[in-house]
Each structure stands twice: as structure tokens, then as C-alpha cells.
Amino acid sequence: MKKAASAHDPRVQAILAGLAAAYPNAECALLHRSAWELLVATILSAQCTDARVNVVTPPLFRKYPTVADFAALTPELLEPEIRSTGFYRNKAKSIVGAARRLQEVYRGQVPADMDALVTLPGVARKTANVVLGVWFHQAAGVVVDTHVQRIARRLDLTREEQPEKIERDLMRLLPQSEWIAFGHRVIAHGRQCCLARSPRCPACPIEPLCTAADKTVGRQAKPTVGPKPRSAPKAAAGRRPRSSR
Numbered sequence: 001m002k003k004a005a006s007a008h009d010p011r012v013q014a015i016l017a018g019l020a021a022a023y024p025n026a027e028c029a030l031l032h033r034s035a036w037e038l039l040v041a042t043i044l045s046a047q048c049t050d051a052r053v054n055v056v057t058p059p060l061f062r063k064y065p066t067v068a069d070f071a072a073l074t075p076e077l078l079e080p081e082i083r084s085t086g087f088y089r090n091k092a093k094s095i096v097g098a099a100r101r102l103q104e105v106y107r108g109q110v111p112a113d114m115d116a117l118v119t120l121p122g123v124a125r126k127t128a129n130v131v132l133g134v135w136f137h138q139a140a141g142v143v144v145d146t147h148v149q150r151i152a153r154r155l156d157l158t159r160e161e162q163p164e165k166i167e168r169d170l171m172r173l174l175p176q177s178e179w180i181a182f183g184h185r186v187i188a189h190g191r192q193c194c195l196a197r198s199p200r201c202p203a204c205p206i207e208p209l210c211t212a213a214d215k216t217v218g219r220q221a222k223p224t225v226g227p228k229p230r231s232a233p234k235a236a237a238g239r240r241p242r243s244s245r
């Protein structure tokens with residue numbers, strides 16, 4: 001049986017270094033001016049592009065500048081404002097519900113705490129990790145969106161399919177000091193190079209380290225260090241990315 005990779009695995013170190021060199025300035029693309037705005041933007045970004053969210057949020061926050069303004073809404077009133085981001089009924093419920101809970105329990109402030117954040121309607125670990133990492137600079141976990149999910153599996157950093165289990169593997173494997181940057185860089189890599197359907201492997205900065213069976217170059221090549229190539233996950237090979245987070 002193959003040994004599990006560790007944080008000291010030279011291949012893991014090389015992947016981190018390669019991503020850092022390729023995407024040194026990768027950061028969250030969602031426009032925001034506060035933890036609350038980032039929370040709302042992240043909820044809206046599910047199954048939607050950041051570009052679309054960035055069109056919707058500036059007028060939204062001009063109209064409703066505070067958490068209290070959102071808490072005073074009904075989901076039905078918010079729905080037309082966010083309709084173009086998709087799944088707007090559920091998103092409206094989540095945003096109004098989160099605003100009300102923040103008003104009732106946290107004096108209108110977004111808590112810098114994972115356990116508290118995940119009690120807000122519509123907020124799971126991914127959204128909480130975005131808010132904690134980007135706004136509070138707190139590495140509580142690793143953001144696992146559709147890009148991270150796909151690429152962590154292609155790179156054999158995990159063999160899990162569920163985001164929570166993938167995150168657990170990544171937290172075990174990566175130094176905590178890398179957790180926030182890793183998410184940003186892998187998302188950038190997923191958008192620019194490691195696409196879901198046709199990854200641009202000839203241009204990939206970490207191609208020699210990649211063990212994915214659906215690589216579009218060097219299918220016979222073995223990684224310089226690390227585990228044997230393995231079969232590509234079906235879900236990763238055939239799905240179009242729909243969300244950036």
C-alpha cells in the first residue's frame with residue numbers, strides 16, 4: 001500500500017513552491033469592504049462566477065449598507081436584487097437569516113470564529129474559511145471549492161470526495177502557514193490552467209509533479225518524486241466548473 005504523503009514529502013513541498021512561483025499574487029476576487037460584505041459575496045458566489053457577483057454586490061450594498069438593513073428585509077424583498085446569481089431564493093433566505101442571527105446574537109458583528117460562523121444560515125466551512133482567511137487573516141482551515149476539490153485529487157493530495165474530508169487531508173498535509181495562500185493559488189490554477197474538462201497541462205507549472213491520469217500531456221511520464229500515477233476521478237474529469245468558491 002502506498003504511504004500517505006506528509007508535509008515533509010518533497011513532492012508536496014515542490015507543489016507548494018511551484019504554485020507560489022506561478023501565482024504569487026493570487027487573492028480573493030470578490031469585491032468587499034467588510035467581513036459582512038465578504039460573507040454576502042461568498043454566499044452569492046455559490047454556483048456563480050465572481051465576475052457576476054461583483055456586478056451584483058456594489059449596488060446591493062449601496063442600497064442596504066448595514067447588517068441591520070439586511071436583517072430588516074424579507075427574503076422575498078431581496079430575491080430580485082440577487083436573481084442573476086442563480087439559486088436566488090435559497091441565497092436570499094441565507095443572507096437575511098445570517099443578518100438576523102448576527103443582529104440577535106453577535107451585535108451585528110461577523111464573529112472571527114469558525115464555530116460561530118457555521119451556525120449562521122447558509123454558512124458552511126468553505127464560506128467560513130473564506131471570511132476567516134481573507135478578512136481576519138486567520139488560518140482556521142483550507143477553502144475547498146470546486147477547483148480545490150478537483151485539483152487536490154488530480155495532484156493526489158487526497159483521495160476523498162467530500163469537501164470536509166478533503167479539507168481534513170489538506171490540513172494534515174500542508175503547513176498551517178500555507179493554508180490561506182494554498183486556497184487562493186489553487187483557485188487561480190483551476191481558473192487559468194487546470195480546467196475541469198481540458199486541463200492545459202503543456203503550460204502547467206507543476207506538470208512534472210502531477211499524477212493525474214487525465215493529464216493532456218506526458219501521460220506516460222512519472223512524477224520525479226512521490227506516488228505512482230492513479231486513475232482520474234470520474235467526477236473531476238467530466239464536470240464543468242460552475243463556481244469559483
Ligand code: SF4
Pocket residue numbers: 154155193194195199200201204205206207208210211212214215216
Ligand atoms: S498537469 Fe494538468 S492535470 Fe496536472 S495539475 Fe497541471 S494542469 Fe492540472
